[in-house]
Amino acid sequence: MCLNIFFFFFDRKSNRYPLVCRFCLKLQDRLTTHLQRVCMKRCTKEQIENEVDKASASMTNHLWEGRVYEFSELRDIITKDEELANLIQLLEIRGCFVRNKPSATMAGQTVPQQAVVLPTASTQEDMEEDMDTVEPQDPLFSPETGIRWEGKLRKTMKEHGLYEKHNTDSDLLSGFKKYLRDDHGIPNCKQEVDNVARFLYFMDPQEPGLQFVRDIEKTRSFFTKLSQIGLKKQTVANYLKNLKRFLRYIIYNTTLRTTDTLLHRDCRAFRSDLGDFQKSIGKQMSKEITGKRYTQMAKSSQTPQDCLRILHVAKKDFLEAIAKGTLNEELDTSQSLLILYYLQSLLMLKHLQRAGVVKNMKVSEWVKREECVLTTDGGRSRFVVIAVKEHKTATQQVATFSLNEEEQHWFHIYFSQIRTSFLSSLLMAEDDPANNKFFISTSGNPIYNPSNDMMRLHKKYNVPNVTGQVARHTFETAPKCGFTNEEKSIIADYLAHTTATSEKHNRFGQPENICRAATLLSKLARVGDSSDSDAESAPSSTHTRSVATSGTCPEMSELDTLNLFIQQHPVSLEGEIPKGKIRKVITGVHDRQCYDKWREMQEKMRIDYVLAYFPRRQPSSHQIVKYIEKQGWQNNKPSVEKITELWKPQEAQESTKDNKHIKKLVKSQKWKGLMVTDDGDKGRRVVTTRKFQKGEVVCDYHGTIVTAAEGKEMMKTLSKEEMGCFFFFKNSMGKKLCMHAQTFPCHCHPDRDTFGRQTNHSRKRKNLHPEVHEMDLGGKKEYVILFTALKDLDVNTELLLDYGIGRKSFLGEGRDLVGLED
């Protein structure tokens, strides 16, 4: 009797939306299964459900929020017409819509192009100031919203002929506007262009021109007048900065160099004169700032404890966020920001670093932190010392500070998790990794103003704001009763950051002194604090600390110790746990727990590794032992029983075709766990001699490949009594093929009858499912039809496959197979 085994190729019609897995960033048709098996395989069912809910919510949100864009929204981000057009095209191809596009040309009118002569060389000449007290608000700030100036200042400016300005659509000014927008990426440059337009009007009310460069006196009078009518020095300095940038545009980005050499030369000379003028304004500005600071200081009668209050109040929430980070749990934005703000504040309020140091600290400086062990009466304490070279504060010295082990862990969590997640918001890769700033904002860009961030933290917890400047002053002047002269001088040196100090010490300003300064400052903060703890420490269930004498280091919790230990000695497949002495330097009193945990993690890693080698077919104990032996692991070998117990078949994946274990079985045809028995009615049948799990590969259908047409021809030659073994299928290109097992025994396995060809049919009781793969078997690609278990199979279960008979196949051949069980 001929048999037509027919398998319809994948025909799943799913109504599900694919969801994106946030970890591998791939679309998943079945996210739950994917997470269970791949990206969240160590997580609980609840965590996975949570994640799937989030993915669905994000999908819904995308459908509501992510498909329709306002043209102006995109214009604000991308200023170059061509790029904007490309983006819009891409969005529309991907099924999004852009509303309110201008009808004719997309980005509208272009400003007459000026030939670019030289690339703009960006010099960092602009004044930098200690951000603690800078007032960034120009009182004349007229935002793009069109709010008009009113009041006294406007009147005064009018009276002094400083208010009028040229039309900013003139060629000269619109070219400048375009330059700011395109070359400097400043979309909201109205204020800057207005300032220049006002200056040009003052110099020549007739028309905007460049002759002003020949009249330095009148220029001076413009700036003097601005000062005299009461504008803040910062505002005057902004006018100067804007004018300098305008000149840079004229000198390097227009054709002036070739069209009017003399005027070009004068522009350059004028720009350099402005530099001197800028310096003198800078000095006046510092006086203004110093004066203001003095008033602030005089007003403040803070104690060191007051300065650290915010760190105390916010600490419970902060530690909760850190604990989440330590456990690799996802942090929401507000928790991530709390960590960012807290660490900045810690550096400014506890370590008394200037805002410029916090802002400019680089990743490379964090990476190059140096270890320092300090021996005091209280024992040995470990610190790391970090040196920030370029911090653009008033002092020239390398700013150096130290972190204790606990703080180092916090910084590590920020660096490895928060910073990385913030960075993922950045569309463009940063140019030079060496220049990467350590502290970055949620947008992935360097933080702008640490003092503002600290202010936000104070505000969030309703604590009166303390600036870094006030904190430094407070610690500097706090009574240091009980401190030796040497200790006082260490604190003074630490706070002074003077060049003289720098010359006295090496690059790290003697690491021990930096660490000692940190412990002395902590001590200073405790003086008068009845809680007998660091002023910033808060009651916390996860963190206990013992504070004894001067120079103490807080005792770390078990979890923190473990994390630090793992950070220093990462768990790896091949690695060895450090020997006792080396280990105990970090693990201390938590050594036993850290030791056990480390080994447990490595064992788990090794178990996963072994399991990954047998993804579709359960290995025998012997196979597991052999595979472990092959790895050459001397200690901490994973247990065979555990591996057997944990083994679960993985879903069919692309990688099945490359799996060595399956390939070996296909080649040898030595499928274990099966035997052939005789059945009175159906002839021979294949039964199981062990249990098989749902999804496990049971055996394959071994045969020879011919085209479907050839298979059909072969079938025609068989008489009704003859039994045929044909398996028809389509390959991934849709080509119709046939695998026949008519040749018995086959040439490749003359000693055995293969299991696939002896498998009987049942439509209702079928327990096998065929999967077609293309496998490289000894340098040659071959089709392999794997039979996987449709359900868990007990011992002594007959293997049954739905041959697909009785249905209409694409071959159009429903065969009359009377007597066959359905």
Ligand SMILES: C[S@@+](CC[C@H](N)C(=O)[O-])C[C@H]1O[C@@H](n2cnc3c(N)ncnc32)[C@H](O)[C@@H]1O
């Ligand atoms: C691929 S062979 C299977 C092994 C076969 N029983 C043997 O003895 O070699 C297919 C043949 O098995 C028999 N067969 C398979 N399933 C059957 C069923 N459900 N009822 C009766 N006979 C069946 C038919 O004779 C069929 O042509």
